Amino acid sequence: MAGRPHLAAAEALIGRPGSRQAIPTPAAVLDLDALEANLARMAGRARAAGLDLRPHAKSHKSSWVAKRQLEAGAVGICCAKLAEAEALAAAGIDTILVTSPIAGAANAERAARLARDLADFRIVVDHVDGVGELAAAGAPIQVLIDVDVGLGRTGVAGPDHAADVARAILRHPDLRLLGVQGYGGHWQHMAGADARAGAVADGMARLTNAIAAVREVGGTVEVVTGGGTGTFEADAAQGVLTEVQPGSYAFMDREYRDALGADPDGAFRQALFVAATVISANHPQWVTVDAGLKALSTDGPLPVPATPGFETAAFRFFGDEHGLLMRPQAHAAHRGDRIDLVPGHIDPTIDRHEVLWLVRGDVLEAIIPVEGRGASQ
Amino acid sequence: MAGRPHLAAAEALIGRPGSRQAIPTPAAVLDLDALEANLARMAGRARAAGLDLRPHAKSHKSSWVAKRQLEAGAVGICCAKLAEAEALAAAGIDTILVTSPIAGAANAERAARLARDLADFRIVVDHVDGVGELAAAGAPIQVLIDVDVGLGRTGVAGPDHAADVARAILRHPDLRLLGVQGYGGHWQHMAGADARAGAVADGMARLTNAIAAVREVGGTVEVVTGGGTGTFEADAAQGVLTEVQPGSYAFMDREYRDALGADPDGAFRQALFVAATVISANHPQWVTVDAGLKALSTDGPLPVPATPGFETAAFRFFGDEHGLLMRPQAHAAHRGDRIDLVPGHIDPTIDRHEVLWLVRGDVLEAIIPVEGRGASQ
16 A cells, blocks of 8 residues: 555564564454354344344445355345445445435435446435435436434434325336335433333334335335344334344444443444554653544543553543553553553444454454545445 | 545546535535635744744645645644654655654664655654664664653653653664654643743743753754644744644634634634535434534534534534534525535544545635545554
8 A cells, every 4th residue: 555554564464473462553453253253143133033134334344344244144234325335335245225315416326326236235215305316317226215213313204204205216117115214323322221122112113104104105115124233132122123234243342332231232242442552651640552533433432441451541532643541550551562442432433444453362364444434425 | 546436526526617516525625725825824924933834744644735835935744653654755745753752663663764765754752762762773863852841642751851862862873863842732722822822831941951951961952843833922932942833724623713713823714624415404403414423523622614504503413424403594404505514623534534625716626635644653
């Protein structure tokens, strides 16, 4: 990679004993044993519940991880936006649902191109104008109606609105209505399985009303997609969804760990760590590590150290490139020490990193690109 | 670009009347008239104060902007880390100071490579072990001693420590001591020129003590570098620095605008906007735009709309890909509307974007890469 000599040089580390400790920091380090356990666990839960599993790539943004999910039994992949879908499509993923509505003729043409190029492309829509834009793009496109189940971010506002959008879709022979989507992002991190189950029940009632309205105007609803890592148990119990879209279970983060704890929804292993190095240790109260605002997202809870001796050392952000770690009682904390951090919120943390460093035990096995990163929609 | 067809397609917009409104969102849009005014203003201030200007590229991470700064009279560029320096060096910038200490033999070798490849490469050091690592890398390297002026992030802890590090540098014939650095990041956003002046005076007293200690052991201090956008007036008045490192003045952000207001330090124009589009407008209280945690940094104050009719509409983050904009009284707010946002904190916001969209008035003039982005040190 031009301008990235340290990544090219790091290829020489692959396969060497102890090479995990030589990965240049800050680095998004993926523990393959934990990843594989998480993928198998979610695939098994979906199978047992009779639900199709379509993992959300917004959490990892990587074709390599998406392929492992498909091998583990997923029916396809979700992407949050066109740019993520285009990047994963270019890397060989050909079964993609885009889970956010788009706006504008140029974006509708991008969707049409994906629909032509991929084996199975789907996108959600939440407005009759959006239906018109997709229809005008001139390609057969599979669509689902996005239904607001209480989050208020996107989705049709209620059953009448769902019926309007369904009618608009049915008017266009190029558009094929597959079903509906209802995603409650705000339910995912609620503490307590009962609280999540109650919220899901309310939301699924809204979704059920929308489904009835779509069917009433002659629309097909074969697919009912939604859900996330935090609501799998409740989603399975409600029985409205036919397909679930969990993302964070693959890598996990502190936000899910804190909220879900040992609930079945939270019992996944932490697979992704941001490795950092102490680059300055001159201060009596803290040391400075090379992971800051650009290596870890700041929107969720603060990252926490996972390295033995540092677990109780509080982390604080200390500018773009640096973090502060209070000196732990259990460790002298020297310049050059390496510390693994559990990210607060995994999706925007992965977005900061060009590559994932795949490790098994203490050995670096591969370096893979995060193709779907970046702000572009 | 593989997997980025929308960027390739956007090249066709360049030079077309009104093309600014067709830039695919979210996008980091750079107003060239404002940028040029900002670059000229800071260059003029430095010239008038007799200070060398070495703008910090951490705010823009772009070789194109760095070249404009050099053309406007800068003596060189600052980078926050090796990866930023390597990326800008690969794009033709050959006069770089790395303003953070590094740790480890592998990173010292990267510094040595830059020292061999560039016309003028400099790096700071804050520990005798760091001196040893640079010396062992086997290349002539120009170094400055990083002095903690009260931030506590990096830097030698006091005059005795400065003398120790200076002695270590002087022992190695491959290392050339140029001077010292003292950067008070925490001073930059203090509200009120008097508060900033007082903090700078305290910090410069610490720096003066360190300079005396370095000279006492036979060290040269030709360069005294530090300062930022918020403290230029105070830095010039103190007369300790020979070189200033402002970064944010080129693009500006809400954090600086709020803190500095119409002070001479704050009187730069907002040059960088994150353009967003309303992608869903089904909710009665707010609309949803396509700029969220991955298009705007969350560590500073919230972004604010700059588009007429939307200025008073409050922005909130609404997940990875979305933001919420309260429906403004001054505008109907429709699906498809475009809104320019002033970022809260510019440096980590730019880090989210692959490219900058350069506009003059309403015309897209060029699309340039943000080569120095990414978490890698």
